[in-house]
Every structure is written in structure tokens, then in C-alpha cells.
Amino acid sequence: MGALPRRKISSHRRGNRRSHQALKPRQLVACPQCGELALPHSVCPACGTYKGAQVLKVEEEKKKS
Numbered sequence: 122m123g124a125l126p127r128r129k130i131s132s133h134r135r136g137n138r139r140s141h142q143a144l145k146p147r148q149l150v151a152c153p154q155c156g157e158l159a160l161p162h163s164v165c166p167a168c169g170t171y172k173g174a175q176v177l178k179v180e181e182e183k184k185k186s
Contacts, residue, residue: 149158157167164170169177 148161150161151157152159152165152168152170153173154170155165155168157165159165159167164176167179169175169179
């Protein structure tokens with residue numbers, strides 16, 4: 122026979138255990154080069170710079186007229 126709980130876990134105790142499982146919003150910082158929001162410690166997807174150096178070539182979107 123498997124292990125069974127001795128008594129019912131109350132909703133308060135269950136809720137306290139689950140209180141840390143909620144998703145948190147992502148922390149975004151402004152890029153010092155272009156000002157767009159980007160994840161910290163990563164290459165800016167808008168301008169392709171990291172710590173002031175150009176790392177990626179970013180192609181500008183072509184507008185259809």
C-alpha cells in the first residue's frame with residue numbers, strides 16, 4: 122500500500138505552499154543606444170548592440186507602399 126495523507130490538507134495550507142508559484146512579469150530595461158525595452162544582460166533586438174558594441178546586424182523592415 123502506498124503512502125496516504127493522515128488528514129486533509131486545508132485550503133489555507135495549500136494556498137500558502139502555492140503562493141510562490143505565480144508567474145512574475147519580465148523585467149525590461151531601456152537600451153542605452155536606441156531606448157527600446159529589452160531584457161537585461163542580453164543583446165537589444167531592436168538595434169543589435171550589447172554593452173555599447175554592435176553585435177548583430179539588424180535589418181530594417183521594408184514598408185510596402
